[in-house]
Amino acid sequence: MSDLDRAIEQLRACRLIPESQVRELCYKARELLIEEGNVVSVDAPVTICGDIHGQFHDLMELFRVGGDVPDTNYLFMGDFVDRGFYSLESFLLLLCLKVRYPDRMTLIRGNHESRQITTVYGFYDECIRKYGSANVWRYCCEVFDYLALGAIVLGASSELEPTGSGMNDTTQSTMPIDDGELETEVLNSRGEVTMSTYRQRQRAASDISTDTQNISPPRDISSGSTQTGPPIRNGVPGTGASGDGNGSLATSRTGAVLCVHGGLSPLIDSVDKIRLIDRKQEVPHEGAMCDLLWSDPDEIEGWGLSPRGAGFLFGGDIVKSFNHLNGLSLVARAHQLVMEGYKEMFDGGIVTVWSAPNYCYRCGNVAAILELGEDANNGGTVSRSNGEYGRSNGVGELNTVVSPGRRYRVFEAAAQDTRGMPAKKPVADYFL
Amino acid sequence: MVEERIMNSRSAPAVPPTMHAAVYPTKRPQEISVQGFRISTQKLPILKADPIEEMTRKLGIAPPEMIFGDNYVMIEHEKSGWGINFNSFDALDRVDKTGQSMLQVAYSKEWQKSREKTHEGIKEVVKPFDWSYSTDYMGTLSPKAPPFEETSDPIPIELLTRPDPILFFDEVVLYEDELADNGIAMLSCKIRVMPERLLLLTRFFMRLDNVLIRLRDTRVYVDFATREVIREYQSKECEYEKVRQTLANTRGDVPALMRDANRLSEILPLVEKRSERVVLDG
Numbered sequence: 001m002s003d004l005d006r007a008i009e010q011l012r013a014c015r016l017i018p019e020s021q022v023r024e025l026c027y028k029a030r031e032l033l034i035e036e037g038n039v040v041s042v043d044a045p046v047t048i049c050g051d052i053h054g055q056f057h058d059l060m061e062l063f064r065v066g067g068d069v070p071d072t073n074y075l076f077m078g079d080f081v082d083r084g085f086y087s088l089e090s091f092l093l094l095l096c097l098k099v100r101y102p103d104r105m106t107l108i109r110g111n112h113e114s115r116q117i118t119t120v121y122g123f124y125d126e127c128i129r130k131y132g133s134a135n136v137w138r139y140c141c142e143v144f145d146y147l148a149l150g151a152i153v154l155g156a157s158s159e160l161e162p163t164g165s166g167m168n169d170t171t172q173s174t175m176p177i178d179d180g181e182l183e184t185e186v187l188n189s190r191g192e193v194t195m196s197t198y199r200q201r202q203r204a205a206s207d208i209s210t211d212t213q214n215i216s217p218p219r220d221i222s223s224g225s226t227q228t229g230p231p232i233r234n235g236v237p238g239t240g241a242s243g244d245g246n247g248s249l250a251t252s253r254t255g256a257v258l259c260v261h262g263g264l265s266p267l268i269d270s271v272d273k274i275r276l277i278d279r280k281q282e283v284p285h286e287g288a289m290c291d292l293l294w295s296d297p298d299e300i301e302g303w304g305l306s307p308r309g310a311g312f313l314f315g316g317d318i319v320k321s322f323n324h325l326n327g328l329s330l331v332a333r334a335h336q337l338v339m340e341g342y343k344e345m346f347d348g349g350i351v352t353v354w355s356a357p358n359y360c361y362r363c364g365n366v367a368a369i370l371e372l373g374e375d376a377n378n379g380g381t382v383s384r385s386n387g388e389y390g391r392s393n394g395v396g397e398l399n400t401v402v403s404p405g406r407r408y409r410v411f412e413a414a415a416q417d418t419r420g421m422p423a424k425k426p427v428a429d430y431f432l
Numbered sequence: 433m434v435e436e437r438i439m440n441s442r443s444a445p446a447v448p449p450t451m452h453a454a455v456y457p458t459k460r461p462q463e464i465s466v467q468g469f470r471i472s473t474q475k476l477p478i479l480k481a482d483p484i485e486e487m488t489r490k491l492g493i494a495p496p497e498m499i500f501g502d503n504y505v506m507i508e509h510e511k512s513g514w515g516i517n518f519n520s521f522d523a524l525d526r527v528d529k530t531g532q533s534m535l536q537v538a539y540s541k542e543w544q545k546s547r548e549k550t551h552e553g554i555k556e557v558v559k560p561f562d563w564s565y566s567t568d569y570m571g572t573l574s575p576k577a578p579p580f581e582e583t584s585d586p587i588p589i590e591l592l593t594r595p596d597p598i599l600f601f602d603e604v605v606l607y608e609d610e611l612a613d614n615g616i617a618m619l620s621c622k623i624r625v626m627p628e629r630l631l632l633l634t635r636f637f638m639r640l641d642n643v644l645i646r647l648r649d650t651r652v653y654v655d656f657a658t659r660e661v662i663r664e665y666q667s668k669e670c671e672y673e674k675v676r677q678t679l680a681n682t683r684g685d686v687p688a689l690m691r692d693a694n695r696l697s698e699i700l701p702l703v704e705k706r707s708e709r710v711v712l713d714g
Binding site for chain 1: 592603
C-alpha cells in the first residue's frame with residue numbers, strides 16, 4: 001500500500017496525517033492543478049457537489065450516498081473549509097483523492113478558499129490548534145491559489161435512466177407522459193425516489209429517422225471526425241468552435257453544464273473569457289475572478305448591485321442569454337444555503353447545490369448532490385435544429401439545447417461523533 | 433395541480449414532509465407554568481423555500497440566510513390576558529426596508545471604484561434595505577395586553593444573581609446571517625425561569641468586519657408574586673477598529689473576544705436605553 005493510500009485510509013478515519021506529509025501532498029496537488037485550465041472539462045457521468053464547510057462526517061455520508069471514489073466521478077464546487085470543526089480532515093482527504101485519482105475528482109475554488117476568509121471563519125484557527133503552527137495553513141492556501149475557477153461538464157444525457165425503486169405510495173410524481181423522458185428525479189438517502197418529473201420527447205419523427213441512421217454520429221458536424229473510442233468533444237466553449245453565433249456549441253442535444261462556485265460576472269460573457277483570467281493568486285476583492293466566486297442569482301432583471309456595497313446579483317435574463325450564447329443548458333453553482341439541498345431557478349437555467357446538511361450543526365437543513373448521467377448514445381445525437389424544438393413558444397429557436405437529466409440525491413446529517421460539537425440542549429446559565 | 437407545480441421548474445423543489453421529519457425530529461413546544469404564567473418555546477429547522485418566498489413577499493425584503501421562522505419564545509399570563517412573544521417575522525418587520533440606514537462592507541469603496549470603470553451600466557442597488565438586519569424589536573404583545581408605562585426602576589439584578597434553581601431554560605435563535613462572509617448578524621432569545629421570577633434576554637448582535645459592532649438587548653423581567661413586568665431596551669455600538677484596539681490592550685485572544693457578545697457588551701458605549709413596566713391584574 002502506498003503512502004498516499006495509507007494517508008487516505010487515515011483521513012477517512014478522521015485522523016490527521018503528519019505535517020511533512022501534508023507538505024508533500026500539497027506540493028503534488030499543486031503540480032497537478034497547475035496543469036489544469038481555469039475551466040476544467042469533465043465528461044459525464046459526474047456527481048456535482050456544493051459546499052462542505054469542514055463537516056467531515058457529512059462528507060463521509062455524501063460518499064456513502066453518492067458512491068465511493070473512484071467508482072463515482074466527483075466534482076466539488078468549493079467551500080471545503082471554514083465553519084465546521086473538521087476543515088483540515090475534509091480538505092486533506094479531498095486533496096489526497098484528487099492526487100490519487102486525478103481524473104475522477106475535480107475540485108474548483110470557492111470564496112472560502114482564500115487566506116483572508118479562512119483567517120476569520122475558522123480554518124486558520126483550526127490549523128493552529130491541530131498542528132501548532134500556521135505552516136499547514138500556508139501549504140493549503142498555496143493549493144487554493146491553483147484550484148480551477150470552474151468546470152464544464154460534457155456529454156450529459158438529457159434523459160435519466162429510471163431508478164426503479166420508487167416508494168410507490170408516497171412518490172410525488174408527474175404522470176409519465178406517453179413516451180415521456182425522465183427529466184429530474186429526487187432520491188432520499190436510502191435511494192428511494194421521492195419525486196420525479198417527465199418531459200415530452202422533443203424529437204420529431206424526422207429526427208428519429210436521422211438518429212437511427214447515424215448509429216455512431218460524430219458529435220460535431222464541423223469536425224467531420226470519424227474517430228473511434230471516446231468522442232472528441234468538439235464545439236464546446238473554448239475549443240475554437242464558438243463564436244459563429246449559430247450555436248455550434250450545441251452539437252449535442254444536451255448542452256454543456258458550467259459549474260462555478262458563485263455565479264456569473266458582468267465581465268464574462270463567454271466561457272472563453274474565464275480561461276483568460278490569471279487565476280494563480282489570492283481571491284481579489286473585485287473583478288471577474290471575484291465575481292465567479294461571490295455573485296448570486298436573484299429574481300431581478302439584468303445585473304444588480306448587492307445592497308452590501310460589493311458584489312453582483314444577476315437575473316434570469318442574464319442566465320438565459322449566457323447559456324444561449326455559450327451552448328450551455330445549465331449553470332450549476334453552490335455558495336448559498338438552501339433548505340432542500342438544491343434549488344433550481346429561472347426555468348431550470350441555474351441550480352444551487354448545497355452539500356452541508358444541518359449547516360453549522362444547527363440549521364436542520366438537508367443536503368443534496370446532483371448526478372448527471374452519461375449520454376447513452378455515446379455522445380448524443382446531433383441536433384438538426386429543424387424548428388421542432390421550440391415547442392412551447394412555437395418559435396424555431398435554432399440553437400435550443402435541452403437541459404440534462406438531473407438526479408438529486410438528498411441526504412441528512414450524519415449521526416456523528418459529537419466531540420467538540422455544541423451541546424444540543426442549551427446549558428442553563430445565570431445570564432443577566 | 434401537483435403535476436403543474438412540479439412541471440414548472442421554477443417552483444421550489446418538493447421534499448416530502450416525511451423526509452424532513454426524519455432529519456430533524458419535530459419537537460413539540462417546550463413549556464412550563466409557574467404561578468399563573470405560562471412560558472413556552474419552540475425550536476425548528478430553518479424555513480424551506482416556499483415559506484421563505486411567502487415571508488419575502490409579506491416582509492418586502494429578503495429574509496436572512498438562516499431564518500428560523502417557526503421558532504418562538506412566549507410568556508403568557510392567563511388571568512390578565514397579557515402576553516409577549518418573540519418571533520422572527522415581527523423582528524424582521526422592524527428592519528429598515530428603505531435603504532436609508534444601509535451599511536457598506538469594508539471593501540465597498542475599493543470594489544465600487546473598480547466597478548465604475550468597467551460597468552457603468554450597472555448602477556442600481558437592487559432592493560435596497562438594511563441587510564445587516566438590525567432590529568430594535570422588543571417583542572410582540574398580545575392584543576389584550578395592558579400598556580407599559582415608562583419607569584426608572586431598574587431590573588433587580590440582585591435578585592437575579594442569587595443561585596435560585598432554574599426550573600426552565602432555553603435558548604432560541606430567531607435568525608442569523610453571515611453578511612456574505614463579512615461578519616455576523618444574529619437575533620437570539622434566552623430565557624430562564626426560577627421559582628419566583630423569570631428573565632428573558634433577546635439580543636441582536638451584529639459584527640460587520642472592519643466596520644461596526646452593534647448590540648441591541650431587550651430584557652423582560654417578571655416577578656410572579658407581584659405580577660410586575662419590567663421591559664428594558666439597550667442599544668450599544670462602536671466602530672470595529674476602536675473595539676479592536678481596546679481589546680488589544682487586554683491580554684485576551686482578540687479574534688475570539690470579537691465574537692463574544694457578552695464580553696463586547698462590557699466595552700461598547702451605550703447609545704440608547706429605555707425602561708417600562710406594567711403590573712398585571714391578579
